[in-house]
Amino acid sequence: xxxxxxTLTRRGxxxxxxxxLLAGGLAGCGNSDTGGDDKSGGSGNGKLVMGFSxxxxxxxxxxxxxxxxxxxxxxxxxxxxxxxAQGKQENQIxxxxxxxxxxxxxxxxxxxxxxxxxxxxxxxxxxKIPVILTDRAVDSAxxxxxxxxxxxDFVKEGKLAGEWLVKEKASAAGPVNIVELQGTTGAxxxxxxxxxxxxxxxxxxxxxxxxxxxxDFTRAGGKQVMEQFLKANPKIDVLFAHNDxxxxxxxxxxxxxxxxxxxDITIITVDAVKDGMQALADGKFNFIAECSPLLGPxxxxxxxxxxxxxxxxxxxxxxxxxFTQEQAKAALPNRKY
Ligand code: AHR
Numbered sequence: 001x002x003x004x005x006x007t008l009t010r011r012g013x014x015x016x017x018x019x020x021l022l023a024g025g026l027a028g029c030g031n032s033d034t035g036g037d038d039k040s041g042g043s044g045n046g047k048l049v050m051g052f053s054x055x056x057x058x059x060x061x062x063x064x065x066x067x068x069x070x071x072x073x074x075x076x077x078x079x080x081x082x083x084x085a086q087g088k089q090e091n092q093i094x095x096x097x098x099x100x101x102x103x104x105x106x107x108x109x110x111x112x113x114x115x116x117x118x119x120x121x122x123x124x125x126x127x128k129i130p131v132i133l134t135d136r137a138v139d140s141a142x143x144x145x146x147x148x149x150x151x152x153d154f155v156k157e158g159k160l161a162g163e164w165l166v167k168e169k170a171s172a173a174g175p176v177n178i179v180e181l182q183g184t185t186g187a188x189x190x191x192x193x194x195x196x197x198x199x200x201x202x203x204x205x206x207x208x209x210x211x212x213x214x215x216d217f218t219r220a221g222g223k224q225v226m227e228q229f230l231k232a233n234p235k236i237d238v239l240f241a242h243n244d245x246x247x248x249x250x251x252x253x254x255x256x257x258x259x260x261x262x263x264d265i266t267i268i269t270v271d272a273v274k275d276g277m278q279a280l281a282d283g284k285f286n287f288i289a290e291c292s293p294l295l296g297p298x299x300x301x302x303x304x305x306x307x308x309x310x311x312x313x314x315x316x317x318x319x320x321x322x323f324t325q326e327q328a329k330a331a332l333p334n335r336k337y
Contacts, residue, residue, distance in 0.1 A: 103129070107124055133146050148312045159199060161197055179238070181225055185214045274335050
């Protein structure tokens, strides 16, 4: 019977060891070539690995943002490890710690709330993993904890909404009662839009916010809180909703209360996603300040630069506009999200 197995001579063994050592050496060079102190647990295929922690799926805006990030990562040849935090900061902190453990090349995330990030950001910094904030900011005093922040100017969005209202109600003889549906409590867009709006409407003392509460950026939240507003306030002239989805939920409550949205109650929102634009074109909303979710391409570009050790701006602001009913009608056919 023929012998199976391999018989090694001393010479053969020596040659194999030499090849093995050489191969090991080359692999070591490869790692350090991809970024000096590169600790990438890596994709194993040379691709940059990004860990991304998303807020959740609370709104049409968020869905469009997630799609933009996933599509852009594929287009840019970046391996994306995507985590959905389901609206919870503790889930995001866990996800960031997992990314650190996995030694991804870059961490990006959209923080659910503004505060409470210093410890985990410090852990990422100590592990030499650069962090990019997308969409929402954190309130950390130590700006060295992240490389850059890409997203909208939420204060400006609130201001644009308020300035439109000031003009719209310039000839109002008496008090104009406003109710406000805030975004998620503690989230940067909720804090900032509230601030920007309040600053702008201060120009007309007739404009008064009579009730302001969080609807958590969701349709269900918008509907439920608007029902309470309608019960508690016999005269509501204006609704300022911090996003389209809450405004869309509020439409149901307003109609159920026998009022005509867009006429009996002036409605201003933020985002300009397709459903919001449709409501605006249909005359149910009156004005939208845009907030673009299409952050993916710029994020991937920044990630590559950061990984390559290139300088990036500390702040990358998204370009945005506003829409009236007529402008929404014109823009709708080409609205992608
Ligand atoms: O952070 C952006 C905000 O989050 C969007 O305006 C809102 O729709 C989303 O939930």
